[in-house]
Amino acid sequence: MRSFDIIAFDADDTLWHSEDRFTAGELRFVDLVAPYAPEGIDVRAALTAVERKNLSVLGYGVKAFGLSAVEAAISITDGTVPIEVIAQLMEMIRAHLTEPVRLLSNVSEVLTLVGRHYPLALITKGDLVHQTHKVQTSGLAHHFDHVEILLEKDPGTYARVFARMGVDPTRVCMVGNSVRSDILPVMALGGTAVHVPYPLLWELEHIEHDEHFADLASIADLPAWLTLP
Ligand SMILES: [Mg+2]
Numbered sequence: 001m002r003s004f005d006i007i008a009f010d011a012d013d014t015l016w017h018s019e020d021r022f023t024a025g026e027l028r029f030v031d032l033v034a035p036y037a038p039e040g041i042d043v044r045a046a047l048t049a050v051e052r053k054n055l056s057v058l059g060y061g062v063k064a065f066g067l068s069a070v071e072a073a074i075s076i077t078d079g080t081v082p083i084e085v086i087a088q089l090m091e092m093i094r095a096h097l098t099e100p101v102r103l104l105s106n107v108s109e110v111l112t113l114v115g116r117h118y119p120l121a122l123i124t125k126g127d128l129v130h131q132t133h134k135v136q137t138s139g140l141a142h143h144f145d146h147v148e149i150l151l152e153k154d155p156g157t158y159a160r161v162f163a164r165m166g167v168d169p170t171r172v173c174m175v176g177n178s179v180r181s182d183i184l185p186v187m188a189l190g191g192t193a194v195h196v197p198y199p200l201l202w203e204l205e206h207i208e209h210d211e212h213f214a215d216l217a218s219i220a221d222l223p224a225w226l227t228l229p
Contacts, residue, residue, distance in 0.1 A: 002226050004192065005167050006145075007114055010176030011124035011131070013198035014219070015111075015140060017102040022065060023200055028092055029069050032085050036077040047072045048203050055204065059151055061127030066093035097130055101138045106220040111143040113223045121146040123161060123174070125153050125181065153181040155188040162189070175222060180207040187211060194225065 012018035030043045037043050050072040051065065058064035069089050073081045111120065122144045124131050131149045135141050148161050162169045169189035175196060176182025183193040184207070194214045214225060 001117060001228055002173070003171075004118055004173040005171035006121055006165065006173070007118045007226075008121040008123050008146075008172055008174045008186075009111075010174070010178065010182045011122055011134070012126070013177040013200070014104070014175060014182070014196060015107050015122075016104060016134070016138060019198060019200040019202055021096055021099070022062075022202065025065065025069070025092060025096060029073070029089065032088055033073045033076060033081060036081050036085070038076075038078075041076060043076060046076050050075070052204055059127070060125050062093060062096050062130055063127050066090070066096075069093070101134050103138065103140070104219065106218065108140065110219050110222055111140060113228060114226065115143050117226075117228055118173075119145045121148065121165065123148045123150065123153070123158075125150045153178075153185055155185045158185050158191075159189055162191075173226075175219070177201070178205045179209060179211075180205050183213055184209060184211060187213065194222065196222075 009015060026044055026047060029047055034043045047069060051068045054064065054068050054071070058067055066089065070086060073085060073089060114120065120143050122135065122140075124135075126149070128149055135147055135149075141147065146165050148164075150157050150161070159169060162172060169186070169191045172186060172191040173194060174182055174186040174191060175194045177196055177198040178201070179195060183195050186193045194216060196216045196219050216222060216225060
């Protein structure tokens with residue numbers, strides 16, 4: 001069995017679906033706003049540009065997406081977007097924030113198996129209210145010895161989190177779907193990372209790199225990778 005002091009998991013698109021809902025929100029935004037946008041403008045790309053501009057101010061998550069969507073709807077249409085469209089965007093964001101967690105396949109079984117041999121942590125980033133609600137309603141919270149909801153996932157933040165847990169970063173294995181947020185910053189601290197891609201990746205999570213790490217097709221492959229007895 002591979003030797004680690006803790007196995008840490010990302011949550012969005014690692015334990016439960018997330019990005020598919022954001023993609024649906026972007027497409028709905030295009031449907032709602034494009035009729036009022038100038039001819040030839042790429043409405044979806046304009047929304048992403050506003051999200052990128054706002055990242056340092058709004059952070060990650062659904063509320064940040066919603067504020068950027070409203071701002072983009074106003075700016076793309078030069079202020080001519082009807083208030084009904086803004087109301088529909090707000091309704092869309094409310095529905096997104098209150099929808100039930102949809103677990104990915106095999107997640108409960110894998111956490112049960114892995115949790116028999118290692119302490120487990122959940123490390124996610126985004127909006128505190130929404131992420132807390134998702135953890136609490138996921139039915140998974142009892143698997144984790146530590147739950148951390150972060151503003152950003154960079155090496156400095158991970159170092160503080162691991163120090164708080166009392167674990168040496170070189171003894172951590174982090175499992176996640178985002179190379180930028182889950183893999184590279186943990187490897188930068190000397191830890192081990194296992195990449196389990198989700199079919200969709202948010203444009204602002206894309207990153208170029210030449211690191212080598214384990215890449216699993218599914219979280220169901222994790223127990224075998226850990227060589228659990
Ligand atoms: Mg993720």
